[in-house]
Amino acid sequence: MRFLCYTLLSIVAHAQVAVTTATDWPDAVAKAKAESKDIAVLLDGSDWSPIATSFRQQVVGSNAVRTATAKTYVWVTIDSPERETEATTALAEKNKPFGYRPWNLPAVVLADAEGRVYASVAGSEARDSATLLANLGVARSAIDRMRAKLTEATKLEGARKANVLGAALAEIDSKFARDQFKGLVQEIAKLDPNDTTGWRLRYEFDDLSFLEGTVLKLCDEKKVAEAIRECDKRLANNRITPEQRQQILAARFAALRRSGKPVEALNTLAQLQSVDPRSELGKGARNLGIFHSQTVKLRGWFWDGWDMRPDFTAMEIDARSKLSSTGDYFVEFKGWGLEVRSVALVVNGKELSVSESRPRQPLRIRVDATPRSTDSIILRIQARGQGWYDGRGTIEVRKAE
Amino acid sequence: MRCLSLFIICICAVAGFAQTAAPEPGAYLDKRDVAGLRAALATWILSRESQLGSLQEGLTRAEQDEVYRRALAAHEILRTAGDESLNTLLGKSDGIAFLRVFLNDTAWMEEYLGTGWELKPGTSGLDILRRLHAIDSGTNARKRHALMAAIAVTYSSTNYGENLTRMAESPSFKSTPETRYKLYRDAQDAGYLHKMFNGMRAWEICFVVSSNCDDEALLWMLQNVNVPLQRYTDACWAVRYQGVNAFGETVQGPLFYVPGRTNMNWAESVLKQGGVCGSLSTFGATAARAHGIPAYTCGQPGHCAYAVRHTRGKWVGGFGGPDGGTHFSPWGGNYAYVLALEDAFANDTKADKAKRHLWQASVASPMERTRAALSLATGATPSLITAWKSRIELLRKDSSMNQASWEKLYTEMAQSFGKNNKPLAEALAGFEDKLIEKMDTEAKLAFALRVQADIGNGVENWSWEMDDELFARHAKWFSEDDKMRFYVQSLCLQVKSRHFFGKLADWGAKNLGKTADGIPRFTQALAEVVRMKASSLGKDALKDLTKQAILAAEQAHSQDAFDASTEAAKGISGDHGAARADLTSSGKLVSDSGMLWLSTTSGWDQPWSHRGIIDGSGGTFHTENEKAPSATVQLRETIELSSVVIEKTIGNEYRLKRAKIEVSTDGATWFEVAQTENCPDVWKVELVDKAPKARWVRLTADNPNGDYLHLRSFLVRSK
Structure with a gap:
């Protein structure tokens, strides 16, 4: 009997769950403050996106979502219609203080009662x-x-308080932490002007500004060592995010490339990759590492931008099909964008015949002995890309008559 | 007897309208006799026309006949494809089957033929259609025919299509006509495309499917960039503007995109790595195109912009577009041609009729018939450039054409092109030599001025160097003295159009040279215009004319014209009193050799004194009431900026409170260097430590409730 009553009560309670909704952003903020709730913003595309309509009706509008969020959020819909009327324009004006506008609608954006966004889905x-x-x-x-953590910080002062505030901000997505909670970032700066806690760098670091305004500028002024020191100083800060660490390492790599230290530059790339191999910067570092160090394996008797390198690099192709009998062979490159320095016949890892590029003289290699079926026959080309690396062409090998 | 006669007459009359069946493609295709089919169709077409009436009447009535339309379209398909590529097509296992279907589907053929792109023999368009037909055929596929036609035409077009095909050979570029077709087909079925896509004709869809990003990038855009139509012109700003990637490689070099190459599609790579105008504009245009919204990128001096189409005829610019050299456009690489295309194809019925008359002209026949068909084509819809070009080419061979008939043709053409002045000027180049052949100087002058008047009524397209392309061409007709007359009278004509006045002013300042006494002829010309207009305009209006010349020079961003006009206005620039404070700051004054322009002008503006604003002697400008009025100083060259000094005019100082100063090196991308919440009467901004590079320096006021902007000085100094 008791169980039945509980069940019935529960059903009635759910049926009567009232979701607080607001008509616009200022209304949402007011209600959120009054009810001590956060704000859930549905960014809608009511008259142009069937996906938005479906999302609104079947996901956001579902009983499950309404029930689960009723006590926590004030819901408000901010629509971006294509058909603009006086009413929609007036409403858009009212909603202007809500400044966060992602490029992928629909979306649900969460903000606190102060209107600071902390998450987006x-x-x-x-x-x-x-x-x-x-x-x-x-x-x-x-x-x-x-x-x-913010509550904990209210009991502290000075750098200790800054430390806890920094840790608090680290709980949410860093892009919202620095853009939406500027007041907190400023407070950290005030409490810890010398950044003894390391949090200031985390929330004030601008990767592009650091790369262009500090590192590359110093390199242009021939102060590469100083540029590297600036990078190392920041790398010593253990509060920075893995992504920031990778950005600083990338800047370090840029400085080392300019200093003519290729080995150290490649080591920096390896460090960058190891921070997070799956991130875009990690993968980029891997690609760059391969790009700058490894032999290019041609995909066929042709080249294009993918094969080009800024410095003379070895490009190789299995030449068994073309160099199958003894004799002299001409090697011709028909296309553009590639500067060839030499070609070589490599048999079982040993360079047997090398031809250096000379004006008005064809490249020529000699096969002295008929290759055995187990021999590895490689044509190795030392070349570098020119211009925009959008060149392409074919490699022709023919017997010299 | 009378009844019998009447009966015989009736029979004859009926027989006259009863058509013989049009040649059936199937029989010829089975024999692989494409030449025979084309000849049979041509014979039948001409015969049918003559059954329906003589010449014009026959052409007009035939165009309305369904069977005739099919035969005509089939003939045009065969003609444009060429025997060689048709025979190759017939050699494919499904070639005959495909052509049997295609050559019997009038609507499909007309979509393929009517995109505005020139179809050339030997290109792959029909084969692409065959391949797409192999993916989807049957009655359900009919709704896809416009999409198929657009893809076939785009991928087989000269230059652009060749480029797409070449890119598809690279393993990194994942897109073929087949995959692109499936992408848009499936996206449309899933409801991902903008609703405007559903009703589009092939000529419109060409602007959608022509993205030179691969299918992965398009798919990524579909999933990650979804905004209302009006936001696509801002979508470029989803990408961060940066000239170097995270690893320090410049976007101007070949290694910028190497890090992201294997990981991400192009769109995601650009979003994560950033870029400059080319990448941003391509991103914005691709985002629109991915959603089935027509878009294009376009080149501007030192910049790449883009445009998104909101409805037929309405292109909205992104990142400085829509004007510029369009990277994809069937009639010519300029925004002017896109506008002409829109006008020509605005009305489906008229456009289709015009196209059919154009195809009629392609059927080999006596000149009289071809002439009539082309005349009908150019008359059926405005601005049909292809028909006009064919008509002019034909008439050039017609020995019966005389000056009067060429003039009549020009009148008809001007009416047809209307505001599409650039295509008009180019089409005129096709026969103006014939037109003026027997004219004396006065007649040539009258005609050249008539053309100037027609041009002045048209689109103000800044990317069209009207002065070089048209005015200079006509100026060559005259001796030096008569050239000056032509120039002065053209200036008088264009006075009401600040845009064209500015273009002419620019041309005159650069090309008229100097008199024996060293006086710039442009200044003389300007003085002559003032004199000529004096009797009709009065004293104040003369001042206004000089004001017009300066504002026109500013609008044209013409340094030479600005120099000459402000020089000419020296006597009336007025005294603007002493500076209200010391205006010195770090660096060397460079704005004095530059020029100034404003977001708007107003009745209180004093353009005669604009030179004084930037050279330190003081002046005044006055915008309209705006939320963000601005003043821009253009320098002679890019400098390292040391300082900027802004001096308010005396009176109403409260109007300038919140403001920012931005700099640019390309005229399109701006970076803020200073900002104030409460602008002082003299605002000195020292930048010698940062020394940002600048060719343009812009002050913008922030007036949420709207207000005017007026200054006494705007000085720029370099390091």
Whole structure:
């Protein structure tokens, strides 16, 4: 009997869950403050996106999402219609203070009662209510941890307070931490002007400004050693994010390339990759490392931009099919964008015949002995790319008559 | 007897309208006799026309006949494909089957023929259609025919299509006509494309499917950039503007995109690595195209911009577009041709009719018939450039054409092209030699001025060097003295168009040279215009004319014209009193040799004193009431900026409070170097430590409630 009553009560309670909704952003902020809730913004595309319509109706509008978020969020819809009327223009004006506009709609954006955004979920990442709720849950946990630390920080002063504030901000996505919580970042700067905690660098670091305005500028002034020192100084800070570490290492690589230290430059790339091999910078470092150091394996008797390198690099191709009998062979490059220094016949790893590029003289190699079936026959070309590396061409090998 | 006669007459009349069946392609295709099919179709077409009436009447009535339309379209397909590529097509295992279907589908053939792109023999368009037809055929495929036609035409077009095909040979570029077709087909079915895509004709879809990014990039865009239509012109700003990648490689060099090469598609790579105008504009245009929205990128001096189409005829610029040298356009690489295309094809019924008359002209026949067909084609829809070019080419061979008939043709052409002045000027180049052949100087002058008047009524397209392409061409008709007359009268004509006045002013300043006494002829010409207009305009209006010349020079961004005009206006520039404070700052004054322009002008503006604003002697300008009024100083060359001094005019100083100063090296991309919440009466901005590079320096006021901007001085100094 008791169980039945509980069940009935539960059903009634769910049926009566009232979700607080707001008409516009200022209304949402006011209600969020009044009810001590956060704000969930549905960024909609009501008259141009069938996906947005489906997301609104079937995911955000689902009972599961409404029920789960009723106590935590004030919901507001900010629409971006294509058809603009007086009413939509007036509403857009009201919603202008909500400045965060992602490029992928629909989306659900979470903000605190002060209007500071701390999370965003694209509709394409949450095609059902369970996934959306899971994403919201992760965001909610993060902001709760942040708030707990902020509360802790109120009891502290000076650098100690800055330290806890920095740790608090680290709980949420770094792009929101620095852009939306500027007040906190400024407070950290005030409490810890010399950045003894290391948090200031984390929240004030601008990778492009550092690369161009500091590192490359010093390199242009022939102060490469100083540029590298600037990088190392920042790398010593253990508060920076892995991505920032990779950005600083990339800048270090740029300085080392300019200093003519290729080995150290490649080592820096390896360090960068090891920070996070799966990140875009990590993969980029790997690609660059291969690009600058490894022999180019041609995909066929042709080349294009993929094969070109800024410095003379070995390009190799299995030449068994073309150099199958003894005699002299001409090697011709028909195309553009490639500067060839030499070609060589490499049999079982040994260079047997080398021809250096000379004006008005064809490249010529000699096969002295008929290759055995087990021999490895490679044509090795020393070449570098010219111009924009959009050149292409074919490699022709023919017997000299 | 009378009844019998009447009966016989009726029979004859009916027989006259009863058509013989058009040649059936199937029988010829089975025999691989494409030449025979084409000849049979041509014979039948001409016969049908003559059944329906003589010459014009026959052409007009035939165009409305469904069976005739099919035969005509089939003939045009065979003619444009060429025997060689048709025979190759017939050699494919499904070639005959495909052509049997295609040559019997009038609507499909007309979509393929009617994109505006020239179809040349030996190109791969039909073969691409065959391959796409192999993917989807049957009644359900009919709704895809416009898409198929657009892809076939785009991928087989000269230059652009050749480029796409060449890129597809690279393993890194994942796109073929087949994959591109499936991408858009599937996206349309899934509801991912903008609703405008659903009703588009092939000529419009060409602007969608012509993205030179591969399918992976397009798919990524579909999934990651989704905004309302009006935001696609800002979508370029999703990418960070940066000239070096994270590893220090410049975007101007070949290694910029190497790090991201294997990991990401182009769009994602650009988003993560950043870029400059070329990458940003391509990103913005690709984002639109991925969603089935027509777009193009275009070149401008030192810059790449783009445009997105909102509706038929309405192209909205992104990153400085839509004007410029378009990278994809069937009639010519300029925005002017896109506008002409839109006008020509605006009305489906008229455009289709015009195209059919144009195809009629391609059927080999006596000149009289061809002439009539082309005349119908050019009359059916405005601005049909291809028809006009063919018509002019034909008439040049017609010995019956005389001066009067050439003039009549020009009148008809001017009416047809309307505001599309650049295509008009180019088409005129095709026969103006014939037109003026027997004219004396006065007649030539009258005609040249008539053309100037027609041009002045048209589109103000800044990327068209009207002065060099048209005015200079006509100026060659005259002796030096008569050239000056022509120039002065043209200036008078263009007074009402600040844009063309500015273009002419620029040309005059550069090309008219000096008199024996060393006086710039342009200044003389300007003085002559003032004199000529004096009797009709009065004293104040004369001042206005000089003001016009300076504003025109500013709008044209013409340093030479600005120098000459402000020099000419020296006597009326007025005294603007002493500076309100010391205006010295670090560096060497460079703005004095530059020029100035404003976001808007107003009745209180004093252009005669604009020189004084930038050379330290003081002047005044006055914009309209705006939310973000601005003033821009253009320097002679890029400098390292040392300082900027802004001096307010005396009175109403409160109007300039919140403001920013930005610099640019390309005239399109701006970087903020200083900002103030409460601009002082003299705002000195010292930048010698940073020394940012600048060719342009811009002050913009921030007035949420709108206000005017007026200054006494805007001085720029270099390091």
